[in-house]
Amino acid sequence: MGFATKKSRGWELRQLLWTFISIAMFIPLPVHIYPFVMLSQARQSKVRSWYVTGAALLMVELALFASFVIFWGAMSQAMILTLCGYTVSYIVGNGLLLNRSKPYLQRLELSEVRDLRWIPSIASQKRLELQAMTLDTPQLFIERLMHWRKEINNAAIHRNIDKIIHLFTLLEKNDKIEAEKFLVRHSTVVNVLMKYDEIENAKLNNSVTLDSKKKLEEVITQAAIAIEQEVTNQFQYGILDVSAESDVYIQTLKNRNLLKD
Structure with missing residues (x-):
């Protein structure tokens, strides 16, 4: 690294x-x-x-x-x-x-993860991130995930963050409205990562901190699983819509005697 x-x-x-x-x-x-x-x-x-x-x-x-x-x-x-x-x-x-x-x-x-947009300066971008604590934009959400990935020293969490970033990118490309809803539903993920980093930096190796880190790690793991299912469902709905439209299209061609049964 x-x-x-x-x-x-x-x-x-x-x-x-x-x-x-x-x-x-x-x-x-x-x-x-x-x-x-x-x-x-x-x-x-x-x-x-x-x-x-x-x-x-x-x-x-x-x-x-x-x-x-x-x-x-x-x-x-x-x-x-x-x-x-x-x-x-x-x-x-x-x-x-x-x-x-x-x-x-x-x-x-x-x-490498998403297309960049022009920003006035790095300092202004950081101020914007601090001001937007309650609701992220897609770019800020990914930037925060990447930031905490850099700060946290846990390979399992790294893999789950990479997975979440990949899934969110897929979702955003497929349906931007659903991506915005996603930010509301899963904003807690960033807070969990922030808390994990805080505990990790405290360097207190006792039963309380170890249990807390384990619990937060499980939350991130479960979040990645749920997000994968959510994105899979969205793709499934899209496939079903296209399938139904295709069936109607084929039936229309048959009705016009352009295709044989």
């Missing part, structure tokens, strides 16, 4: 390859590459503030390059300031890339 996601460390390092390349390229050719890395990461993770920052710093780099060309050939004070500007820009830009590594990786991990 990686430092920011449930993916492997190798996967995380591959996603951050251009961040490392940007850090290694101290000399601008003719500008530093970190603004382009920022813009690419903003597009992949769909964070508007990152896009704006990347575009603004690209303008700064282009302005520094123009200044470098204008004052080329003379070690004037303006040239010295330009070189200092390049250095400061390199430090600030790559510092931002490193600071954003964790949320960037988490957004990429989330994109």
Whole structure:
């Protein structure tokens, strides 16, 4: 498991390859590459503030390059300031890339489960999550499940969370209205995971905490079983509807003498 996601460390390092390349390229050719890395990461993770920052710093780099060309050939004070500007820009830009590594990786991990929507910033997304404690949106529900999967050290719960995410994704694709009802019915799952993590972090290995963890683990197991049955029922209803429609269609063709009995 990686430092920011449930993916492997190798996967995380591959996603951050251009961040490392940007850090290694101290000399601008003719500008530093970190603004382009920022813009690419903003597009992949769909964070508007990152896009704006990347575009603004690209303008700064282009302005520094123009200044470098204008004052080329003379070690004037303006040239010295330009070189200092390049250095400061390199430090600030790559510092931002490193600071954003964790949320960037988490957004990429989330994109493998569902399509991302554009958000103003990572901070605003976190505030939205705190404000929406009573009723999740589909994306917030999955984000929370993935968050607690990362925090909890229990392989059985990991498997059940993965199962619930997969089932919910299937349900949402099949029937968005039922998916919204699902969020109301199963919002307790997130609360159970939160409580399990709280007990786990307390590191109190006594009969009370062990029994509590076992009970919460059973709740998650039963929830996964019930959710699987619920999604199966929804697919069954859909199959029955299509089957009835198909029977009517075939009978209509027979009535018009287009098919033989």
